[in-house]
Each structure stands twice: as C-alpha cells, then as structure tokens.
Amino acid sequence: xxxxxxxxxxxxxxxxxxxxxxxxxxxxxxxxxxxxxxxxxxxxxxxxxxxxxxxxxxxxxxxxxxxxxxxxxxxxxxxxxxxxxxxxxxxxxxxxxxxxxxxxxxxxxxxxxxxxxxxxxxxxxxxxxxxxxxxxxxxxxxxxxxxxxxxxxxxxxxxxxxxxxxxxxxxxxxx
Ligand code: HEM
Ligand code: HEM
Numbered sequence: 001x002x003x004x005x006x007x008x009x010x011x012x013x014x015x016x017x018x019x020x021x022x023x024x025x026x027x028x029x030x031x032x033x034x035x036x037x038x039x040x041x042x043x044x045x046x047x048x049x050x051x052x053x054x055x056x057x058x059x060x061x062x063x064x065x066x067x068x069x070x071x072x073x074x075x076x077x078x079x080x081x082x083x084x085x086x087x088x089x090x091x092x093x094x095x096x097x098x099x100x101x102x103x104x105x106x107x108x109x110x111x112x113x114x115x116x117x118x119x120x121x122x123x124x125x126x127x128x129x130x131x132x133x134x135x136x137x138x139x140x141x142x143x144x145x146x147x148x149x150x151x152x153x154x155x156x157x158x159x160x161x162x163x164x165x166x167x168x169x170x171x172x173x174x175x
Contacts, residue, residue, distance in 0.1 A: 008172045009072040018062040019174055022096065025055045026148075049107060049114050053122065056100035063093065075168055085158065091151050099144050106136035 010016065029051040036044035074082045104122065107114055111128035113121045126132075162170035 008075075008169050010173050010175075011072055012069040014065050015069055015071075016174055018058070018065055022055065022058060022062065025051060025058055026096065029055060046115055049103065050117050052100045052103050053114060053116060055096055056104070059093065059096045059100075063097075066093070072173060075162075075170060075173075088151055088155055088158075091147075092155060095144060095148050095151060099140065099148060102136045102140040102144060106133050106140055109133035109136060 011019070029048060032044050032048040032051060035041075036048060074085075104114060105126075108122075108124045108126050109129050110133035111124055113123050115121050159171055162168055
C-alpha cells in the first residue's frame with residue numbers, strides 16, 4: 001500500500017504520455033478554432049481539421065493502450081466517487097473520438113477532403129449531402145463541444161479538489 005501523500009501508485013508511463021499529449025492536442029485544436037473565429041483565415045480551419053484528426057488517431061491508439069495496460073487501483077474514496085470518475089473518464093474517451101468523427105463527416109458530406117499537414121489527404125469517401133453536413137456541423141458545435149466543456153470542467157474540478165482540499169496527491173498518479 002502507498003502511504004498517503006508520500007508515494008502513489010501511478011498510471012503506466014504510456015497512459016501518462018497518452019493523457020498529456022491528448023490534452024495538448026485538444027488545446028491546440030480548440031485554440032486554432034478560436035483564432036479562425038477572429039481571422040476567418042483558411043489556414044486556421046485547415047489546421048483545426050488536421051489537429052482534430054490527430055486527436056482521433058491519438059485516441060484510437062490510446063484506447064488500445066487502455067485495453068492492454070492496467071489502471072492503478074483507485075485511491076481510498078467513497079464508492080460513488082469512484083463510479084463517477086470512471087464514468088467521466090469513459091465519457092471523455094467517447095467525446096474525444098466522437099468530436100473529430102463528426103468534424104470529419106461534416107467536411108466530407110460538405111464535399112471537402114481533409115488535408116493532413118500537406119502529408120496526405122483524407123478523400124471525400126461519401127456522396128456529399130448538404131443536409132448531412134449541416135447535421136454533423138450541429139452535433140459537432142452545439143452538442144459535443146458543450147459536453148466536452150462540461151465533462152472536462154468536472155474532471156479538472158475533481159483534480160483540483162483532490163489537490164487542494166483532500167491533498168491526496170491524486171495528480172501525482174498521472175504526472
Ligand atoms: C477533438 C477534435 C475537435 C475539437 C475539440 C473541435 C472543436 C471545434 C469547435 C469548438 C468548433 C466551433 C464550434 C462553434 O461554432 O461554436 C468547431 C468547428 C468546426 N470544426 Fe472542429 N473540432 C475537432 C475536430 C474537427 C475535425 C477533425 C474537423 C474536420 C475534419 C473539424 C471541422 C470543423 C469545422 C468545419 C467547423 C466549423 C467551422 C465554421 O463554423 O465555419 N473539427 N470545432
Ligand atoms: C489541467 C488539466 C487536467 C488535469 C489536472 C487532469 C488530471 C487527471 C488525473 C489526476 C487523472 C488520474 C485520475 C485517477 O488516477 O483516478 C486523470 C485521468 C484522466 N484524464 Fe485528465 N486531467 C486534465 C485534463 C484532461 C482532459 C482535457 C481530458 C480529456 C478531455 C482528460 C481525460 C482524462 C482521462 C480519460 C483519464 C483517465 C485515464 C485514462 O484512462 O487514460 N484529462 N486526469
């Protein structure tokens with residue numbers, strides 16, 4: 001057993017790397033959308049799509065990692081908190097996959113291929129349908145994005161609660 005604040009059982013090195021690179025990719029993807037909002041420049045929407053697709057590829061690898069590596073046992077805490085945290089982690093995985101998938105579908109149904117940093121292109125693999133593009137645009141912007149904000153907020157709020165109120169070094173497990 002670990003003893004309180006002194007030592008903790010960590011997530012595997014791969015899980016820790018997957019976690020923080022995902023955070024970085026999500027941040028960059030969002031910032032690019034923010035900059036696009038101000039500039040309306042094609043460069044930023046193009047980069048938004050390429051980084052967004054990078055989130056998808058990264059998350060697919062992360063799911064494989066999650067299946068094959070063991071999660072550390074939960075810190076001592078009420079059962080409901082363990083269930084809520086596991087449920088939140090599961091939902092965050094699902095959102096980080098669904099978000100780029102709807103972005104991709106919005107693009108290809110709009111008849112636009114996705115340029116991956118000039119390295120390769122994801123072609124239009126469906127018959128473009130305007131109404132489908134609009135549907136996925138709505139899901140992307142009005143449903144999934146607010147959900148990402150809510151669940152990420154919950155997640156970071158919980159991390160801060162552990163850090164500053166419970167002082168149980170939970171963050172040390174993912175550092
Ligand atoms: C985790 C990945 C992604 C995140 C977090 C994300 C986030 C966002 C956000 C916050 C918006 C603005 C929504 C609003 O109008 O309020 C947006 C719009 C958009 N996203 Fe993404 N996105 C991701 C992936 C993608 C991908 C992979 C593509 C396409 C391949 C894409 C294409 C677009 C497009 C075309 C828009 C609409 C721009 C416009 O309104 O003109 N996104 N995204
Ligand atoms: C400053 C930002 C963040 C902090 C401080 C943070 C902190 C943590 C901590 C402490 C854990 C381990 C929890 C435990 O051991 O029970 C964790 C796990 C996790 N975090 Fe974060 N996190 C941050 C951002 C994010 C973001 C933005 C996402 C996704 C949108 C995310 C998704 C996850 C997931 C899915 C896990 C479960 C580990 C796994 O299965 O890979 N985190 N985070």
